[in-house]
Amino acid sequence: METTITHQQFLAQATELATRNVLNGGGPFGAVIVTADDQVFEGLNRVTANNDPTAHAEVTAIRAACSATGTFDLTGATLYSSCEPCPMCLASSLWARVAGVYFAADRQDAAAAGFDDAEFYDFFDTPVAERSMPVARLTLGDAGHLAPFTAWAALDSRIEY
């Protein structure tokens, strides 16, 4: 019960951020991250404001939390978003080792408002040959494609993630 209330409070905070962001030149999306030790960081959609197509609210919140806490690993954190995270934001959450994601509006709500989230989810389910954006492997020859990984494996000081 208490957990549910807390979830909804942070979700309401994310949604209020989204609404305020619209009046500040941003997209209608907001996010809040709560770290494992209860630090709270906010994120706003600044795609058009900052000329950065990756500046979704969830990504911005993850970046802010990582920058402020000096880590690339948010293990145990919870992400709250005003809207269902798109595949970019979901995969960003996976890389950041977020423990769970909660959202208010969903991808259909976003589509109705003119955003492509639902379509981009479909992209991952579309056979490679039929995709709107071709994604293809090309050979470099002589296994040259493995050179970066060979250098990585040979580096004693590498930081794995």
Place this chain on the structure above:
Amino acid sequence: METTITHQQFLAQATELATRNVLNGGGPFGAVIVTADDQVFEGLNRVTANNDPTAHAEVTAIRAACSATGTFDLTGATLYSSCEPCPMCLASSLWARVAGVYFAADRQDAAAAGFDDAEFYDFFDTPVAERSMPVARLTLGDAGHLAPFTAWAALDSRIEY
């Protein structure tokens, strides 16, 4: 024929960036974006170097290209990556309206080097109830989740993307 040679030259450039990046505190990944008007921008993996789990080479290249050209829309651009883009990078490319993506190493090569790209692709194919990271909708009540989109629709000065 000429196009293929150009593809491979940029792919070789991305791979060389990846190898050099390892020796400069970065992950073994590099990317190159060529815009529709033939401007070339590079990206490096700086996840651990910058404490930013979203700082994959492809994302860094997209951000650099958008920042330098003053747009959030790279329609007609081609992205070259030393390794198959993870779902985050693929969705970032979709949002940036990249026309095509070419890569050298693939997700299995990345997995063999200790990176989770293949596992994260599987995440999208896993039923919601079985996912390693829960992603769930919560209700705010009173359709409060639509407030940001209502504000957005009412804003005459909105910039759609």
